[in-house]
Amino acid sequence: MALRSPPTLALATKLVKPSALRYCPYTSVRYYSAPVDDSIPSAKRKHIPSSGTYPKGFLVSGTYVGIKVSNKSSPDLAFITSETPCAAAAVFTKNKFQAAPVTVSRAMLKRRNNKGIRSVIVNSGCANAVTGKGGMEDAEKMGIEADKCFDSPSDGLGLSTIVMSTGVIGQR
Numbered sequence: 001m002a003l004r005s006p007p008t009l010a011l012a013t014k015l016v017k018p019s020a021l022r023y024c025p026y027t028s029v030r031y032y033s034a035p036v037d038d039s040i041p042s043a044k045r046k047h048i049p050s051s052g053t054y055p056k057g058f059l060v061s062g063t064y065v066g067i068k069v070s071n072k073s074s075p076d077l078a079f080i081t082s083e084t085p086c087a088a089a090a091v092f093t094k095n096k097f098q099a100a101p102v103t104v105s106r107a108m109l110k111r112r113n114n115k116g117i118r119s120v121i122v123n124s125g126c127a128n129a130v131t132g133k134g135g136m137e138d139a140e141k142m143g144i145e146a147d148k149c150f151d152s153p154s155d156g157l158g159l160s161t162i163v164m165s166t167g168v169i170g171q172r
Helices: 009-015 100-111 132-147
Strands: 058-063 077-086 117-126 161-168
Touching: 100 132, 100 161, 117 132, 132 161
Parallel strands: 117 161
Antiparallel strands: 058 077, 077 117
């Protein structure tokens, strides 16, 4: 799934301290994944934080970027960042048909020895599974675009963003 709109300077400035910020192409920001029109179904209200803070050093946002054609307003992109590079771990499927984000993120964590991670980007609406070479390229591009929100790591290990996708299988 390629990011379709150039939206993130405002998102990044809300998420990341300006001193750590470089060009980032996104424009809108939401701090909780509630519907954009602020109507939260009563069955879901208990799951939406109304007070408190995220763990120190981490920033979270969700926004609408139009990943799924039928979605006209609900947040479909989540961005979780660490103010400084951090350690990360993940559990991945052992399924023989692994989605591109699984392959990309697993390789990135292995290459980085689970260290120096800056963010997690998650899209909802496109699983990017069973999409071949194009899906792999899309997952890499998602990580690259998210990494543009931070100063480039000088360690030469490439991406520092975990990429996740959920949604329709077989579509890009």
